[in-house]
Amino acid sequence: MSRVAIVTGGTRGIGAAVSIALKDAGYTVAANYGGNEERARKFTEETGIPAYKFDVSNYDACVAGVAKITEELGPVEVLVNNAGITRDGTMHRMDAGNWQAVIDTNLGSCFNMSRSVIEGMRERKFGRIVNIGSINGQAGQYGQVNYAAAKSGIHGFTKALAQEGAAQGITVNAVAPGYIDTDMVAAVPEQVLEKIIARIPVGRLGKAEEIARTVLFLVADEAGFVTGSTLSVNGGQHMY
Ligand code: NDP
Helix, strand or coil, X not given: CCCEXXXXXXCCHHHHHHXXXXXXXXXXXXXXXXXCHHHHHHHHHHHCCCEEECCCCCHHHHHHHHHHHHHHHCCEEEEEECCCCCCCCCHHHCCXXXXXXXXXXXXXXXXXXHHHHHXXXXXXXXXXXXXXXXXXXXXXXXXXXXXHHHXXXXXXXXXXXXXXXXXXXXXXXXXXXXXXXXXXXXXXXXXXXXXXXXXXXXXXXXXXXXXXXXXXXXXXXXXXXXXXXXXXXXXXXXXX
C-alpha cells in the first residue's frame, strides 16, 4: 500500500528533501509550491514527483488543492506542513504586512492544510501530520518577532491537535530545525552566518536531508505512539 503524502513547500530546500525521502520510502508524494515555477518544473523533471501550485496562506486555495490531489492521487494520509517564509525586521521597523504575511504563511497554513485533510483522516482512522517549526520559535530571535511567534504557535498547535487525533489513529508532531543549508539561510549575511555557526556545537549547518530523515521517522506507520512531540534537530545548538 502506497500512502499519499502532501509536502507543502515541497519543491525546494527542506521540503524537496522531505518529498524525495518519502518517495524513496514508497509514498505517493504531492509536492506543493507557492510561485517559483522554474524550481518546481526542474524538481518534477528530476524526481518524477508532481508539483501542485497553491498558496498555503489561503484557506480556499488549500481546500481546492487538497481536493485536486485527492482526486488525482487518492486520499491524503500524510501531511507535512513545511512551507514557510521570513520577513525579518526589528519591531520598530516591521510593518503590519510583514507581520501578517509570516503569520498567515507559516502558522495559518497549518490550520488551512490540516483542516482540509483532517476529516478524511478521522474517517479512515489513520493520519500523520508533521509541522516544521524552528529553533527560533523555541528560543526567539532578534529581528524575527513575526517568525518566532508563528513558529512558536506551531508548537502549541501541534500539541492541541495531537490530543484531538490521539484516539483516531492520527499523530501530530513537530520538527524544530536549527540552521539548515537552504535558500532561506543563504539570505543571511555571511558575517552573521559565521557567528551562528560558531554557536552550533556540531560546527556546521544542518542538511535538508537530515530534517527529511526525522520526518520519515515521524510519519512511519510504526511511529503511532509518538504524538504531540517536538523533535529538535539543531546540531546541539539548544538542548531542551
Ligand atoms: P525555502 O525558502 O528554501 O523554501 C520554502 C518553500 O516554501 C518553497 O518551496 C516555497 O515555494 C514554499 N512557500 C513559501 N510560501 C508559500 C506559500 N504561500 N504557498 C505555498 N508554498 C509556499 O525554505 P527552507 O527549506 O529553508 O524552509 C522550509 C521550512 O523549514 C520553513 O517552514 C522554514 O521556516 C523552516 N525552517 C528552516 C530553517 C533553515 O535553516 N533553513 C530553520 C528552521 C526552520 P516556492 O518555491 O514556490 O517559493
